[in-house]
Amino acid sequence: MRWIWIDRFEEFVPGRRATAIKSVSLAEEYLHDHVPGFPIMPASLLIEGMAQTAGILVGQARQFSEKVILAKIRRAKFYQLVGPGRQVRFKAIIDQLSDAAASTTGQIYCDGELVGEVDLVFSHIDQNLSGLDFPQENFVFTEQFMSLLKLYQGAGAERVRL
Amino acid sequence: MATPTREEILEKVQQTLVDALSVEADEVTENATLTGDLGAESIDFLDIVFRLEKAFNIKIPQEELIPRDILSNAEYVQNRKLNAAGLEALKKAMPHADLSAFEHDPDIDKISDVFTVGTIVNFVQSKLAAQG
Numbered sequence: 001m002r003w004i005w006i007d008r009f010e011e012f013v014p015g016r017r018a019t020a021i022k023s024v025s026l027a028e029e030y031l032h033d034h035v036p037g038f039p040i041m042p043a044s045l046l047i048e049g050m051a052q053t054a055g056i057l058v059g060q061a062r063q064f065s066e067k068v069i070l071a072k073i074r075r076a077k078f079y080q081l082v083g084p085g086r087q088v089r090f091k092a093i094i095d096q097l098s099d100a101a102a103s104t105t106g107q108i109y110c111d112g113e114l115v116g117e118v119d120l121v122f123s124h125i126d127q128n129l130s131g132l133d134f135p136q137e138n139f140v141f142t143e144q145f146m147s148l149l150k151l152y153q154g155a156g157a158e159r160v161r162l
Numbered sequence: 163m164a165t166p167t168r169e170e171i172l173e174k175v176q177q178t179l180v181d182a183l184s185v186e187a188d189e190v191t192e193n194a195t196l197t198g199d200l201g202a203e204s205i206d207f208l209d210i211v212f213r214l215e216k217a218f219n220i221k222i223p224q225e226e227l228i229p230r231d232i233l234s235n236a237e238y239v240q241n242r243k244l245n246a247a248g249l250e251a252l253k254k255a256m257p258h259a260d261l262s263a264f265e266h267d268p269d270i271d272k273i274s275d276v277f278t279v280g281t282i283v284n285f286v287q288s289k290l291a292a293q294g
Contacts, residue, residue, distance in 0.1 A: 071205040071208055071209075072205055072206070072209050074209065095212075096212045096215065096216070098211075098212075099224065100208060100211075100224045101208040101211075101212065103209070103212045121205070121208055121209045121212070123205060123208055127224070128204070128208070
């Protein structure tokens with residue numbers, strides 16, 4: 001299993017907002033282990049899905065020159081459970097973006113209904129934590145994540161291509 | 163727009179810190195240190211800066227609040243302590259902070275101790291004054 005919690009970008013407006021979707025399948029191991037006998041997607045993984053959606057949006061805003069790391073969950077509220085067979089829609093908006101960091105707000109929907117709200121802060125780690133050395137290569141935006149943008153076919157696709 | 167009074171700035175800074183650090187309002191006194199008393203971690207400073215920018219409609223370049231170029235300058239730092247020239251440079255760069263306690267033990271790892279609620283209020287006040 002791979003650490004990727006979104007399947008496809010549906011909308012990507014550089015520097016502003018993105019929507020990604022994920023189809024939840026009973027073939028996924030974690031569904032069987034979170035609450036045995038009652039398959040639901042853990043809230044922590046819904047947060048991760050939002051972090052991946054928003055994180056790629058933030059990374060693209062600086063042409064992936066920064067290593068973008070989830071720094072803080074400002075707020076996470078959930079209103080409904082998400083089980084197998086559902087399609088989750090992560091909508092992320094960049095609220096603030098600076099040389100050092102970015103903040104995003106986000107909503108999670110399932111079949112048009114609001115499932116949760118997740119607001120995040122990301123750090124551009126090379127601009128922070130001075131004194132610590134990180135590898136030169138961008139270990140955050142691996143091929144696995146970049147392929148999501150390569151496969152993006154929505155409006156403005158040519159602008160998000162690398 | 164009239165420049166807010168120090169009292170008004172303090173109130174907004176307090177609310178910002180309550181929201182960012184999930185602390186009680188009565189803990190956020192002028193003398194409370196962000197890291198020591200209010201439990202802020204370095205990552206919280208990113209969040210606090212964003213919230214202050216929004217609350218006061220100002221821009222806060224990272225270097226203005228914490229001048230990392232001084233704290234990482236080999237000319238100024240020996241054995242992780244700032245020398246006299248470094249302290250002078252820091253005082254110039256951080257007029258908003260009371261560095262009198264830090265001067266006695268200028269260990270760069272303790273720089274976050276200079277950030278009290280009052281320091282943040284001073285900083286915002288000077289930014290707003292500069293903005294006119």
